[in-house]
Amino acid sequence: xxxxxxxxASAADxxxxxxxxxxxxxxxxxxEAFRGDGEILASPFGTIPLIGARLARHTFEPDxxxxxxxxxxxxxxxxxxxxxxxxxNPVESxxxxxxxxxxxxxxxRHVMMAPVQVDAYGNANISAIGSHARPRAQLLGARGAPGxxxxxxxxxxxxxxxxxxxxxxxxxxxxxxxxxxxxxGPGATRYMALRRVVSNLASLDYDPASRRMRLASVHxxxxxxxxxxxxxxxxxxxxxxxxxxxxxxxxxRLIREVIDPRGTRYQEVPA
Amino acid sequence: MTGDEAVSRLRSGxxxxxxxxxxxxxxxxxxxxxxxxxxxALTVVSYGGPDVGLLCAAGKVKKLVFGFxxxxxxxxxxxxRAARQQxxxxxxxxxxxxLRLGLQAAASRLPFLPTRAGLGSLVASTNxxxxxxxxxxxxxxxxxxxxxxxxxxxxxxxxxxxRGNAQFLGPDPYFDDxxxxxxxxxxxxxxxxxxxxxxxxxxxxSTIAISRVHVSGVIEAPNGAHxxxxxxxxxRDEAFQRRYAQAAAGxxxxxxxxxxxxxxxxxxxxxxxxxxxxxxxxxxxx
Numbered sequence: 176x177x178x179x180x181x182x183x184a185s186a187a188d189x190x191x192x193x194x195x196x197x198x199x200x201x202x203x204x205x206x207e208a209f210r211g212d213g214e215i216l217a218s219p220f221g222t223i224p225l226i227g228a229r230l231a232r233h234t235f236e237p238d239x240x241x242x243x244x245x246x247x248x249x250x251x252x253x254x255x256x257x258x259x260x261x262x263x264n265p266v267e268s269x270x271x272x273x274x275x276x277x278x279x280x281x282x283x284r285h286v287m288m289a290p291v292q293v294d295a296y297g298n299a300n301i302s303a304i305g306s307h308a309r310p311r312a313q314l315l316g317a318r319g320a321p322g323x324x325x326x327x328x329x330x331x332x333x334x335x336x337x338x339x340x341x342x343x344x345x346x347x348x349x350x351x352x353x354x355x356x357x358x359x360g361p362g363a364t365r366y367m368a369l370r371r372v373v374s375n376l377a378s379l380d381y382d383p384a385s386r387r388m389r390l391a392s393v394h395x396x397x398x399x400x401x402x403x404x405x406x407x408x409x410x411x412x413x414x415x416x417x418x419x420x421x422x423x424x425x426x427x428r429l430i431r432e433v434i435d436p437r438g439t440r441y442q443e444v445p446a
Numbered sequence: 447m448t449g450d451e452a453v454s455r456l457r458s459g460x461x462x463x464x465x466x467x468x469x470x471x472x473x474x475x476x477x478x479x480x481x482x483x484x485x486x487a488l489t490v491v492s493y494g495g496p497d498v499g500l501l502c503a504a505g506k507v508k509k510l511v512f513g514f515x516x517x518x519x520x521x522x523x524x525x526x527r528a529a530r531q532q533x534x535x536x537x538x539x540x541x542x543x544x545l546r547l548g549l550q551a552a553a554s555r556l557p558f559l560p561t562r563a564g565l566g567s568l569v570a571s572t573n574x575x576x577x578x579x580x581x582x583x584x585x586x587x588x589x590x591x592x593x594x595x596x597x598x599x600x601x602x603x604x605x606x607x608x609r610g611n612a613q614f615l616g617p618d619p620y621f622d623d624x625x626x627x628x629x630x631x632x633x634x635x636x637x638x639x640x641x642x643x644x645x646x647x648x649x650x651x652s653t654i655a656i657s658r659v660h661v662s663g664v665i666e667a668p669n670g671a672h673x674x675x676x677x678x679x680x681x682r683d684e685a686f687q688r689r690y691a692q693a694a695a696g697x698x699x700x701x702x703x704x705x706x707x708x709x710x711x712x713x714x715x716x717x718x719x720x721x722x723x724x725x726x727x728x729x730x731x732x
Contacts, residue, residue: 246617271618272467276543302539303530307572313530314522316494316514321541322563351566359566362586366562 176214192431195421197375198223198444200394201334202430203422204378206231208330208371209285214238215327216248216270216284222435223443224287224332224373225255229434230426246271255435279319282366285328287373288320292345293331295387295408297369298352299324300345307347320349325356328368334443336374338407353386375444377402378419382411392419447663449479449670449712452633455663456480456598459508461489463549463594463629465601465622466674469495469518469682471614473602473635475670475712480506482711491549491594493542493620495674496690499525503700507535511594513542517691519684524694540569540591546621548594553627558590565589599629602671603656604679605645606636610661611654613645616677619655626660635667637679669716685726686719 195203205227209217217239219228232239233252243249243259243266251264270278278284290299291314301320305311323329329350333340348355356363372379372388376397382389389411393399395418403410422430430440453476456462466472477497480488487508492498494515501507503525515526529535540548541563551559560579564570570589579590601622606612612634614622626632634656645654670676673683673690693703707718 272620273546276546279543302568307537307539307568309533310530313527315516316512317539317541317568318514319542319563321565321567321569322543322561324567325562325565347568348566348571349568355566359570360587362562362588363565365586 195427196446197394197396198440198446199422199427199430200419201373201375201444202226202230202440203426204373204392204394204419205287205332206234207378207420208287208373209236209239212236212239212285212328214240214283216240216242216278218242218284218286219332220287221289221332221334221443222255222439223334224289226430226435226440228287229253229255230429233429233434234426240267242270252429252433254433254437255439256437279323279326282327284323285330285370286319286323287330287332288323288350289332289334290340290350292340292342293333293372294342294345294352295410296352296354297331297350297372297381297388298345298348298355299331299350300347302347302349304346317349321351324351324367324369325363326366328370330369330371330373333372333374336376336402336405338405341406341408343408353381376405379410385411387411389413390416392417394419395421447665449475449635449665449667450482452476452600452663452665453479453483453485455631456483456485458484458486459488460597461491461595463596463599463625464490464492464497465599465620465625466495466497466671467493467618467620468514468516469674469687470618471602471616471620471671471676472497472674473600473670474672474674475667476600476602476633476635476665477501478708478712478715481708491545491596493545494523494526496523496687499523499690499694502526502529502535503694505534509536509538511538511540511545513540513545517687519682520687520691524691528694538573540564540573541567544569544589544591545594546624547591549596549621549624549628551591551593552595553624556593558592560588561591562588564591594628596625596629597631599625599632601625601632601634601656602667602676603634603636604676605638605640606634606664607642607645607658608639608664609642610634610656610658610664611642611645612636612656612661612664613649613654615649615653615679616675623655623660626656629660631662632660633663633665634661635665635670637668637670637676639664639666667712669719672716672719683719686722
């Protein structure tokens with residue numbers, strides 16, 4: 176049940192120090208992907224999505240559920256690279272893999288996965304590169320991507336925006352895109368909710384009319400041209416593309432001092 | 447029984463389910479027993495980790511039924527990758543939730559279970575035998591995940607009694623109970639065989655996830671999940687896992703890894719691992 180209350184704003188606005196860098200902008204863009212989700216499980220894959228989800232839960236999405244990466248839903252906020260622990264991080268519930276499946280089939284989950292290829296309709300590949308019969312590069316396999324995409328909100332994180340990743344055609348569809356789902360029928364589209372694609376250059380969503388990927392905002396200091404030339408298909412681009420918002424002073428403090436004091440975010444996106 | 451006795455009951459061409467998840471609580475002593483055997487052409491069903499990599503490297507696998515193969519702290523298993531990239535194994539790739547449904551269907555003696563997972567994805571396009579089913583009440587078309595009936599299941603648990611009641615003491619039972627129920631014969635290795643009364647002396651009955659009704663044989667295999675994790679008895683041996691992964695660099699490396707660790711039976715393996723650990727500690731001294 177919800178514990179949502181008003182007024183999470185902290186008065187502890189200290190001097191922010193150096194301005195937010197690109198990795199920190201990406202954290203904010205990932206956190207924003209979870210805005211409005213309410214009381215569901217957030218499953219971020221990758222360091223920056225993990226920091227973003229914890230930041231979102233600590234600030235504007237207090238009802239989100241987060242796990243310890245093993246089999247527990249854990250309350251509170253803790254640093255990436257460290258295990259959660261008492262007294263601030265009590266276990267809220269047991270969540271072994273079988274219950275993750277049960278939960279995701281209810282729809283009460285928002286996953287952010289990190290594909291090696293993603294196309295204009297949000298088809299995403301984490302399985303293998305090349306042919307399925309004999310891949311040029313075998314990767315993880317489909318994992319839960321096919322079921323995630325047709326059951327609950329699904330976002331993607333790309334730490335290096337390039338035409339190789341943002342490709343006109345993925346080699347294998349692990350995460351189901353809009354066009355693939357429509358071809359498969361209402362059983363696939365009924366609960367589908369592709370949300371955001373966050374990269375090191377931009378935040379993207381899908382144009383409601385065409386279901387094609389749309390440039391939602393550019394990160395500060397990035398031009399629209401830079402993004403289109405790093406994307407292997409035509410993006411939907413509005414007349415006025417906003418700039419991704421920067422962190423508040425409190426968010427910056429939380430990222431730097433509480434959630435990622437070791438700077439692991441820079442392993443994904445250099446400062 | 448011993449691991450070799452359990453494996454002597456398997457036959458080439460069988461479909462074998464392997465419990466655990468990724469590089470966690472894998473029945474590695476039983477996998478090593480398969481490596482020593484003359485079994486071949488196995489179909490392996492697994493939430494894959496180094497069990498899959500080892501069996502692929504040893505040429506034991508005809509077909510893999512899987513959702514992923516990962517070593518967790520090392521994202522990809524290089525032995526599995528090599529087998530795929532060289533076209534040495536067939537695969538049936540499913541969403542990881544579908545794997546559970548297939549095992550559940552087999553355990554429940556059902557031909558299939560319906561699911562949305564797989565619709566519109568590579569699962570539908572690369573599994574030519576996969577069919578859909580129409581909801582008789584509503585009309586939606588869903589995937590009919592076929593039962594994954596197993597000839598045998600191999601799992602590793604923390605504790606078991608002689609009769610096959612088996613207990614997990616770590617955070618997650620994974621799907622070991624479902625693997626056992628889906629199999630014609632299930633072999634449970636464990637860290638320690640204890641009396642039935644001891645099972646509930648230290649932990650609640652809910653940790654005894656596997657009932658003897660599904661179990662054909664129990665094997666005491668201390669450190670039997672090595673080098674995968676077996677919490678709380680021990681964690682993953684990360685240094686050894688790195689060495690396993692590096693042995694994929696070439697046939698020479700795999701050969702010497704095998705010579706050193708896989709030739710002398712399970713006791714020989716455990717001795718070699720212990721000796722290796724002592725040597726590594728000596729090297730790290732100033």
